[in-house]
Amino acid sequence: MSSESGAARVGRPLSAETDLAVRDATLALLSEVGYAGLRVQDVAVRAGVGKAALYRRWPSKAALALHHLVGDLRPREYRDTGSLRGDLREVAADFVGRMAHPRVRTVVPELMADLLHDNSLQQVFAEVCLLPERELVQAVAERAVRRGELERLPDLRWAHAQFAGPVFLWLNLLGGDGDEELIDRVADSVAASWLYEKEK
Secondary structure (H helix, E strand, O other): OOOHHHOOOOOOOOOHHHHHOOOOHHHHHHHHHHHHHHOOOHOOOHOOOOOOHHHOOOOOOOHHHHHHOOOOOOOOOOOOOOHHHHHHHHHHHHHHHHHHHHHHHHHOOOOOHHHHHHHHHHHHHHHHHHHHHHHHHHHHHHHHHHHOOOOOOOOHHHHHHHHHHHHHHHHOOOOOOOOOOHHHHHHHHHHHHHHHHHHH
């Protein structure tokens, strides 16, 4: 979930040292008071930076929290395992690992209300999270097509949802664990769906 490129479009970048101070302050306060108790003023005071400077970079508390919440949890490049099932397990492991991270699991559900109603935040979320994830899912599907395991690319929006949706629901609404069993279940489910599309 690389956040630097998306958030940087919102406002003027801060120095690396100041950005790190803001990140540390934001994460510390999220841990101490939760998203509901987070205030931009408190982040500014703890980081030693003016509140106006924060608002020039991030237009809302939600954008500030989202940027620093997922800043070092960007999706990684998935290695070529040589098989569709192996590649899909790599994707599933990445989704589960990031979404089961304690700070993401704690704060993201609280962010959802703002995300659903704030168009500017939706744009940031798409740029820092959804689009990078979808591009990597596409790369896995393209490899499978080149190998002859798939005849064509799956619907990429739906393919992306097949990872993110079940993992989010399992972790945040059903109280499940982000363990190896979940990784295998998600990989098996997506593989079965993609291969079914090949047979149609």
